[in-house]
Amino acid sequence: MKRPLALVGFSYLLALTVALFFGERLSPYLACGASILFTIFFLSKRLRKGMVLSASMLAAALAFSSFSAGSSRLACVENLHGIEAEISGVVVDLPYDENYRTCYLLEVRRIENHAFPANGRILVYAKEPIADGPGDCVEGVMRLLLPDGNTGPFGQRASLAADGVYLYAFPVEEGAISVPGRENSLWISILSWKERLYDAADAVFSRSDSAFVKALLFGDKHELSEEVQEDFRVSGVSHLLAVSGFHLAVVTQLLTLLLRALRLPRPFCVLGVAAGILLFMATAGFSFSVCRSGIMCLILLLGECCFRRADTLNSLGLAVLLICLHNPYAAADAGFLLSISATAGIALCAGRLQKAMERLHGSDGVLHRLLRPVYALLASTLGALLFTLPLSLPLFGTISPAAVPANLLMMIPSSLLLQLSLLTVLAAAVAPGAASIAAIPVSWLCRYLRSCAAFLSGLPYASFSFSGREAFLWLGCALFLLGLAVLLGRGRPKLRLTGLLCVILFLVTLVSHQFSLRNVTCCSVLSSGDGISLVLTRNGRAAVVGCGGYSQSPLLRELDAQNVKELDLLALVSESFEEGSNAGHTLEKKPASVLLCRGESLANATLLSGSEKAGETVCYGEGYTVFLWDGAVSVERSGDFVRILCGNERILLWPEGAGEDTLPEDWKDCTILVMEETPDSLSDFAPRYGIFCMDEDAVSRVWRADYSFLPLATEDGAIEIRVGAGNTTQVRREL
Structure with a gap:
């Protein structure tokens, strides 16, 4: 074996990913299977040659066993979901603000009458500060909740478990939370030093520059505006x-x-x-x-x-x-996997790509010396993009062509900014006055990088959606062609021809997908927790009906996946405070031509601020009717209920707390019933599908009932309703 550590490390990681996908119950069986294969490969003289297969199977067996043992820590906290208990712990990270609350990372020392993993952590969300900073001991009664989602690969619960975080906690009475003392350790001292660096950055830079420097130096994006983060994401940097x-x-x-x-x-x-x-x-x-x-x-x-x-x-x-x-x-951890893939791509491809580019004009002359750094940067970018594509497509469903020019324009300035800002922050922590001069070029570089990202992200097709079945089909075919080229190439695989075929296949898949959606109305019922959130799209136009749920993030992700920049309509459904806040944040990112809500909902400051991005804000009384896209879709409201008419489909939205007496009799004749809570009686309804927009606990309570319709739950993923030509309907769940 030329690279034994690479083989063992990658085999171990791949086995852990497989274990995450199949779950802890199957991990022991997978470990046994890998052990048997290791024994067979090791004992067989023909298969033992080079020890490649034996080493891979041994690493896989160890990985499956390790995952099975480690998953017991996650399983032991299942019974803590929803309980209130007295908790004692220590703050082990700098607090930050999120969703109008202060978030503390607490390393648990004790949960009254319950076992908890050693050194396990919880995320505490408090409306008011409950501690000064790292090292503070915190005690009090809190309500514990499991993170949304399951322990599947890249789910919220699994990704938090990677950081040792198992539960969310909310103080029952924040005034009753006490801080009996402090703990000191090397880690707490490092956090205190980090806090001092943060204060130094705040003192010497402007607020926006300080937030940018903290993100660049420490990866802390909590203070960085969502607009800047979105610009960097869309531009691929x-x-x-x-x-x-x-x-x-x-x-x-x-x-x-x-x-x-x-x-x-x-x-x-x-x-x-x-x-x-x-x-x-x-x-x-x-x-x-x-x-x-x-x-x-x-x-x-x-x-x-x-x-x-x-x-x-x-x-x-x-x-x-x-x-x-x-x-x-x-x-x-998706970031960890992307980091590994990018590094492998640079190591394997960057050198070859650079040599191929340099052969275009020979190796002599001034032009070669001038272009060589550009070629090196371009080759590294292409190598990283090539190897991260098989991960980024299933995880994010987007491709960013702007990543190539963005890396060329921003990598070297980012390197300069990183060095200058590090020296400036260190100097500011010791002598703030001496650092003020160095802060000037840092501010210029911050401004340049933000402007560059904003410009590139605003270009047409800077980032576009390529997700679902079509993306998986293309990815599978591309990997098959690559494997075929390696097997048939006899040491000299025809990678150029394979790459050309993959590009042609990609373009054909993309065009055929867009053509298949022409004059098709798509209604996506999103997985956003306990709340109704729908996205309507047709021929590149979009409308949002309902912004319910724990966050606006699923809604914004869906709109980004559909390459939507502006909305024709945003209508609230339940009119709750949380929905108003989500709608306000959505409008900040995706302005709407029309905002439909009750007048009292504008008392929410977030919604009121977001309404400034709407072309028109309409406050309705008892109801309304809105026609979209030449009458292809109509959105109606009567009392507490909203109905969407599209083709032969009549989609009734039933929000939480809706008064059934306000429901018109003819609206009960619906084909699809979308429920935030179940009606007292379903005898008057005969839909083909019932969609439960509820969290995991609520779905588990209502799922066992005997329904006359096909029950579906957004907790398992977003549900898409497609109404095409001839009013044909498809109800599907996207991959």
Whole structure:
């Protein structure tokens, strides 16, 4: 084996991903199967050659066993969902604001009369501050809730478990929460130093620049505006705001230059750089991507000490193996997987792509020297994009062509900004006056990067949706063609021809998908928790009916997936405070031609602010009727109920707390019933489908009833209703 650590590390990670997909119940059986295959491959002389298969199966068996043992920590908290208990714990991270609450990460010391995993954590959401900062001990009665979703791959529960967080907590009486003392530790001291750096950044930079610098240096995006985050995401450079290999490489280079400038002996330089890397990893929170890149940098330094050159793929495999051995749920972290894929793509493809580009004009002359850095950056970008595509399509369902020019225009300025801002913040923590001059170029660079991201994200097709069955079909065909090229190429696979075929297949799939949706009305009932949220689309136009649920995020993700920039209509359904807040946030990102709501709903400051982005705000009395898209769709309201008419479909929305006496008699004749709560009696209704827009607990209570219709639950994923030509209807759940 040329790269044993790469083989073992990637096999271990792949096995953990498979275990996440199938769940903890099947993990022991998968471990047994992998152990049997390892035994067969090891004992067979023909299959034992090179030990590749044996090592892979051994790594897989260990991964399945590790996941099965680790998942017991997640299972033991299931019985704590919904209870109120006295909790004692320590704040182990800097507090931040989220959804109008202050969020504290609490490491639990004790939950009254209940067992809890050792060193397990909970996220506490409080309306008022309950602690000063890291190290404070907190005691009080809190209500515990499991995160939404299941323990499937990349679900919220699994991704939080990767960080050791198992439950959400809400104080029952915030005034009764006490802080009996403090705990001190090395980690608390590091957090105090990080808080001091935050204060230094706030003192020397403007508010917007400080938020940007914190995101760039520490990966903390809580203060960064959603608009800036969205611009970076759409333009394909969101990795600049997530501390990873790029940041560690820049910091390592900066520390090396500074220590060598002091003319220190080589061993002291190496030790100083290693200490700086560890400190930077700590201030960035030891996230998985930071740990991956930090371990690789430390291996590189170790190789320099031993006068050996570290192999990139072996270093990557060892880093992956160490992280996954420590935490089996690391495979549930999408950022970690994308970081690994991007690094592998750069290591395997960047050099070859750069050589191919340089051959276009020869290797001599001034032009070659000028273009070589551009080619290196372009090759790294293309290599990373190529290897992250199989992950980004299933996870996000979008492709960002703007990522190529964005990386060319922003990577070098980001590197300069990272070095300057780090030195400025360190100087500001010691001598604030001396750092004020250095803050000027930092501000210029921040402004340039924000403007560049905003410009590129506003370009047509900077990012577009490619998701669902079509994306999975194309991805499967592309991987099949690549595998076929490798198998039939006999050491010289025809990658150019394969790439051309993949591009042609992609264009054909994209065009055929768009053509299939022409003059088709799509109604997507979103998975947003306990609330009704619908998106109507037809020929590139969109309307939103209902913004219920725990957040506006599912709604914005769906609109982004449909490449929607503006709405023709946004209508509230339940008129609750939460729905008004979600609608206000949605309008900030997606302006609407018409906002429909009750007058009293505008008492919500968030909705009132968002209504300024609407072309017209209409406050209705008892009801309304709105026709959309040349009468293809009509949205009606009577009392507490909303009905959508499209083709032969009559979709009735039943919000929570609706008074059945306000429901018109003829509206009971519906074909699809969308419910935030179930009616007292369903005898007067005869829909073909009943869609429950409820959380997991509510669905489990109503699911066992005997219904005359086909029951569906958004808790299992969004449901799409397509009404096409001839008024034919498809009800489907997107992958």
